[in-house]
Each structure stands twice: as structure tokens, then as C-alpha cells.
Amino acid sequence: MHILSLFSLAAIASVASALSGCGKPIPRYFPAPGQSKTLPLPGTDRTYRIHIPANYNVNNRTAVYFSFSGAGRNATEQEGLSQFSNPQFNPDGIAIYPQTQNGVWLSNPKANTSYPNDLDYTNHLLDYLEENLCVDTGRIYANGKSNGGGFTNVIACNATVGSRFAAFSIVSGAFHNAVNVPGVGFCEPAPRKGGYPFLFFHGTVDQTAPINGNASAGILPVIDILEQWAHFNGCGLDSLWTSNVTTFAHPLVKHVSWACDGRNGIVQFYREGNNGHCWPCTRPNDDYISLGLSKCPMGHYVFNATDYIFDFYSQYRLDV
Template sequence: MHHLSLLSLAVLAGVSTASPSGCGKDIPSKFPSPGESKTLKLPGSDREYQLFIPANYDQTKPTALYFSFHGASRDMHEEESLSQFSNPLFNPNGIAIYPNSKNGYWLSNPSANTSRPNDLDFTNDLLIHMEEKLCIDTSRVYAAGKSNGGGFTGVIACNATVGSRFAAFAAVSGAWYNTDDIPGVGPCAPAKREEGYPFLEFHGTIDTTAPIDGNTKEHPKLPVIDILEGWAERNGCGAGAKWAKNETVFQQPLVKHATWNCAGKTDIVQHYREGENGHCWPSTVGNDDYERLASQCPLGKYVFNATEYIFDFFGQYQLNK
């Protein structure tokens, strides 16, 4: 059968698919050994991903799963190095997965390949595959990404079929495009759920790739505040809701932390505004971003680790199942 599988067809139809549990099964021989990561191909497709299984993986214990999506023109290997989701200092107990895009770009980016099965189909199929092969806690599946990959986490959350399977979302230096007219994406229409859609975004004030206040180029990027207020509204805050608090967490460089409380859900939308930082994944030890984009990120490293904050945020949320 053509790779537009029954699972992908379910996405097209807008229906969810039940996934058999991989709990109690041995790790497939093609998968990495616990404590290691490995490049794999999704069966029945030409799509690749990098998979990390923690050293203490127990095939009888439901385990959290963390997706980490690379930036535009980057790949899964760079994203593993950048986000550090395979680093037990940040993620001692969870499985990390780094999907690879079709052509270097994810849905929402105007350069992305939108043909079906598209990135949403791939994400859904990949999650189902993980749940079939490994002992995944289906209430603790999370999505994060850098730049275009961060924007794609929003695309996932906005999709009623795929987004409803993820407990929380995080974007670092998100590239926020208007998706209304993009084939296979369209306007943001998440599924209704009582847990809401926890959303965390980090952004540097001197980011020139995805400017914090947006831009008006041929393919405009939206201001970050529009994205945050959009998720606040979807979480029950109402249109144009102001943050509940906006605190200084570091003085030099200046880092502000804004949070929204919506419909009884405290801090469900959060934002870190990074002074003197550009299009870089904040890290106290530096990383490829600080080397490759040195002119944008002149400090060489930052005063906090975004990865640490992401895992703290994700740890507060799970789906009611």
C-alpha cells in the first residue's frame, strides 16, 4: 500500500486512532540500546528520526516521550546536540525523539513540502509507532522545537487530531508564520479538552531571524505576543488577555518571565524574554547556535538553560486518561 497509510488517512479524516501498548515488549533489535541514540527510518516511509532511550528504561514502566523538532535548514542530529533532550542531566528518565523534516523545513514555513503524508501525518504515525514498540506513557507526550521547529509545535497543538495527543508544548526562538492558507494546516483549531494547551515560548530581544516583534517581509513572521495571547485565549483567558505577572528573573542580561492564568489554570501560558540574546537556544555552556550565529548571540552562552526550564514546565502537565 502507498505510504498514505490507514493511520495517515485517519489524520485526513480528523479522527483519532487507538494505539496498542508496547509495554512488556523487548526493545526492537533495530532500536538503540538504553543510554544510546540511533538514526532510524519510520517503517513504510522514507522519513527518518533520531531516537534516544534512557539508560534506566524499564519495558514494564510507562515512560514519558519528548519530541524535539529542528530549525529550518538544520537536521535531527543538530537538534539532538542543541536541545540536549538526550542529556540525563536534563532528562534522566524519558525517551527523546528527533524527527527529520522532508526538505529541511517544517509545516508553517513557506518552503516546507506540504504533500501528503505531510509533517502532521508523520508526527502522528511516528507517535503511534513508538507507542506500539516501546512502553510509552500516552498521558506524558510532549513537543518542543527551535525556530521553524518551534513554530511547528504550534502547528501540532492547533491540529485537533495530532495536538490532542500531546500534553504540553514549548518553542525556542519560534518562527511564527500565518498558517491560515497553508495546505494541510489552515487556521488554528485545537480539540477541546479540560486540561487546556500548556504553552511555553522563549525569545531573544535581538533575534533578527525571527524578530520578537515580527516582521513584514514577503512571508511575514507574527509578533510573539500575538502567539502568546492566542494560546491564552484558547485556554480560556479571552481575547487579548494581559499576562497575570511579568517578573524580572535575571538582571544582567535582563530576562523577563511572563505568565498567564486562564480559566483556573495557573501559568498555563509562559514566556521568557531574553535580553541581549538573538536566535539562539539559551544554554549556560554555549552550543552550536552560539558558534554558528555568533553575531546574533554575542554573549557566547546564556544565564539559564532553556532545556532545564522546558523539562520543569513539561513535568507539571499530563493528559487526563
């Protein structure tokens, strides 16, 4: 019986190895290390953009960072905006920029909810990456801007897909009230030991996804989503953000940090005074240039969100 058990474990290990991309050469159609490329996702009608770090080693399990674009924007634009492929911020990880199906993500009311929807696509893309590259399944992270941020929230709320990501970050999130969207309208994350680390950024003069919401457009206040994740992470009566505001080096910025169930800073929020629907960056990026001073009145911002995102991610890994 003992020998049979050892044989069974060896067989399981052999199957697991066959499904892993570790030890295998990079598929020839993937970009070379240090490069980016837009590719079709086999078995679907979808595409995605991938950046493999210059120091990628087929024998070393590598972190993966997803970044979802805003509505009407594409994967290439999100790569430039987020700077997730920039070794200054991400020297060692694989960066993934998924492409929308029809210009928007769940939970936007215009998103295609039929099977396979965006959640199915994300799950399939994860499977594909893990089969073809040496992926550290304990260090997979999700980020999104605007509607992509709203979809990042949808991912975390989904017990199947959300349970595969170690931590989440959202910039200028557009959180649509999606109670009537099948499989999306209710937040039911899978219980897990480490909780759901979340980092949020939002400008006080955001006209596209107002920080206090827009009832007529079905956009929820950011504070509702923050307190939701503080609650899911076990903050209980301390889920309200008003008791958690801390000081920040710049007077325009308010930093809110929750300590839930003994986990300090598991939910954090940077409230960006005078910033609009713009990815915070100390130099003018595509948001500040394309949206202009009417929507991004400062022309740049007082910190780089991407710096903070990768620092936040570095503190969390998923127990798998």
C-alpha cells in the same frame, strides 16, 4: 448481558495490550538503553532519531519528548542543541528528534503540504513508538526551535495530532503566516479539560525570527502566538501580556505568566534581553558557536532553557 459486557471489556483490553509496547523487548534495530540512533520510519520515506534512557524498563510506562529542529538543521544537530538526551536534564524519558522532509517544517512556505505531510508523519511516528515501546500516552511532549517551534505551534493547533501531546515548548519560534496553507492556516485545537500548556523563549535581538515579527517575510510577532494560547486556555480579557509581566532574578529577562481559568502559569514566556536566535544556555552551545557574536552577542546566556522546559513539562500530564 452482564457476562457479555465483561467479555467485551476483556477483548478490548487484550487488543489494547497487543498494540502497546509494554512488556515487549526493545526491537533489535532500536538503540540500546543509554544510546541514540537514527532510524527509518516503516511505511514512510522519513527518518527520525531516538534516544532511549539508560534506565528504560519494558514494564514501566515512559514519557516521550519530541524536539523539532530549525529549518536547514537536522535531527542529530537538534539532539546536541536541545540536550534532551542528556540525563542531567532528562534521566528517565525517551527523546525523539524527527527529521524534516525537505529541510523545513509546516508552516514554512517551502514545506511540502501534500499527503502525507509533517502532521501525518508525526501522528504515524507516535503510533509506531506506542506500538513498540512502553510509552506513557499521558506524558508525550513537543518542543521545537525556530521553524521547528513554528511546527510545534501547528501541531497544537491541529485537533488530531495536538490532542496527543500534554504540553508544548518553543525556543526562538518562527511563526509563519500560513493562512493559505491547507490544514495549517487556522488554529483549531481540540477542546480538552486540561487546556494547552505552553512555554516560550525568545531573544530581543533575534534577527532570523524577530520578536516583533517580519511582515515582508510573513513572520508573525511572538506576542500574537502567546496571546492566542492565553485565549484558547480561557484567559479571556486577561489574554494581553502587558498585565502579566512578573519579576525575574536577572535584569535582562522578563518573565510573563498567565493564569487562565484557574490554571496558574499555563502559558509562560521568557523574554531574553540581548539574546539572538540562540537556544539559551549558560555555556556556549552550537547556536552561539555557529552563529557568532553578531547574532548571539553574549556568547552564552543567563539560564538553561532545557532546565526550564523539563520543569514545566513535569507539571502536566494528559488525561487519556
